[in-house]
Amino acid sequence: MPDKYGVGEDAYCYAGSTVLRNKLEIRDEPTLDEAEQQLSAIAAASVEFNPPPYDLSYLQNIHRALFCDLFEWAGELRTVGMAKQASRFCQPEYMEKEAEKIFAKLATANWFEGMDRADLIVAVADAYSDINVVHPFREGNGRAQRILFEHLIMNAGFEISWWGIEKDEWICANIAAYNCVLGPMEKVFEKCIGQAIQP
Template sequence: MSDKYGVGQDSYCYPGWTVLCNKLDIRDDSTLNDVEQMLSAVAAATLEFSPPPYNLASLQKIHRTLFFDLYDCAGELRTVGISKQDTRFCQPDYMEKEAGKIFKGMASANWFEGMSRSDLIVAVADAYSDLNVVHPFREGNGRTQRILFEHLVMNAGFEISWWGVENDEWLYANIAAYNCVLEPLQQVFDRCIGQQIQA
């Protein structure tokens, strides 16, 4: 039996189960998912805006905050290979190097500061797609990455909200981007990125 990442039994799961080991000893995937959503939402409310520079350590800090109450591995880079359907994520040995390239690219673009809204949408979709392929954590990558990109977009001077984006739409856009079709993800960010923040 495999979990949603096609891993099945690994060191992150209870022996003989595909449920991730957790501090509350929950053995049911559905219950764990519900508790995870609730606890991470509460933890997310404690995160304050953080300006650049950003790096892999920034993602790890966010992940640790979101999932510390539930997982011992919160904030730690995964050590197993994972995939979702036909989407194969970066192998652990290459994650730091690949993430470093992406953050270096964003830094060289001055963290997208001064861009028009239309240029920002394209740049953010491209960087988000690239970083999503790294998928550095065993669980909780999407929530962690969205918070980092909230900070990135706000630092660039624009409002952002994820409300109104359905899970199926989000998944479809990310799969399309993995296959080098960025338009669906750009459309998602076009809806999520709002107006310029007035000083």
């Protein structure tokens, strides 16, 4: 019985189900989705900004903070292959190596510090798309990645807000980026990245 990620039967789900095992023992997906949204939204407020360097461990710590009340494996790298529609994410055995390359590229770019807004939009869209293909967690990748990118963008000296981005627009941008078409993701970040933060 494949779930929305095409994983099917795996150790993350209750037997014969596509519902992820969770600390609250919720056994139906709509209720779990609701609990996940509420708990992660509350937890997000407690995730503190830190300046770079950023790495996979930093992203794992964000994920752990967001989902530790719900999943035993919060912050742990997934151990199963995953796909969503026609998008196949990085296989578990390659995730750390691929993430290391992406974060090294960010470090070489000096974490986008000193970029003007137009260049930042392009750079962030590209970097976000790369990390999304790694998709290191069984669930909750988008929320953890968005906080990582809030920190990256704020450190680069700009405001960031996800308000006003429609779910369908976000999904379409991610699918397009997976297929190396970055225009829709750049449009998302054009909306999200605000003005330079005044010192």
